[in-house]
Amino acid sequence: QVQLVESGGGLVQAGGSLRLSCAASGRTLSGYRVGWFRQAPGNEREFVARITWSTGNTYYADSVKGRFTISRDSAENTVYLQMNSLKPEDTAVYYCATTTVLATRSARDYNYWGQGTQVTVSS
Numbered sequence: 614q615v616q617l618v619e620s621g622g623g624l625v626q627a628g629g630s631l632r633l634s635c636a637a638s639g640r641t642l643s644g645y646r647v648g649w650f651r652q653a654p655g656n657e658r659e660f661v662a663r664i665t666w667s668t669g670n671t672y673y674a675d676s677v678k679g680r681f682t683i684s685r686d687s688a689e690n691t692v693y694l695q696m697n698s699l700k701p702e703d704t705a706v707y708y709c710a711t712t713t714v715l716a717t718r719s720a721r722d723y724n725y726w727g728q729g730t731q732v733t734v735s736s
Contacts, residue, residue, distance in 0.1 A: 615639045615725040617709050622730030625699055633694040633730060635709030642666045642685070646712050647692045649683060650720055651705035651732075658708070660718040664692060672716070677703075699734045706731050 621633040635647065649661040662683040663672045671683050682695040692709060707730050710723035717723075 615642070615645070615711055617711070617725055617727035619707065619709055619727040619730040622707060622732045624733045624735065627699060627701055627734055627736050629699050629734070630695070630697045631699065631732060633696065633707055633709075633732075635692040635694075635727060637690045637692075637711075642690055642692075642711065644713065646714070646717075647683075647685070648710050648712065648718075648723055649692075649694045650708045650710060650723075651703075652708070652729075653705040656705075658720045659705075660720070661707070662694060663718070672718075674718075696732070699732075701734045701736045704732060704734050 616638045618636045625631055643666055646663055646665050648663040650658050651661050652658040660674050664683045664685055680698045685692045708727055710726045712723040714722040
């Protein structure tokens with residue numbers, strides 16, 4: 614079983630940056646894909662980005678491509694989401710999650726989830 618803990622959220626002005634962390638414990642993330650999702654009030658959970666732990670291959674939603682970067686630190690068993698040029702529409706609770714399903718953006722395919730971290734971008 615994998616336990617995930619997100620951190621790094623906060624309040625930032627539009628155009629600013631934040632770096633989110635997703636620390637994993639319980640087992641190594643080798644063999645998993647780790648995704649970041651976000652959910653704003655009244656909205657469904659939305660895919661943001663994904664990284665394949667073994668290869669480092671990444672995939673992004675069009676809405677964040679060029680602004681967000683997902684990366685991993687094998688020694689720390691941690692995944693990061695660097696968010697630059699933030700916009701008010703990026704405001705949401707951000708979650709990390711794991712899956713063994715190949716190339717999926719669906720939250721239903723992700724089995725272990727963290728508790729989320731709030732990101733608020735003011736205009």
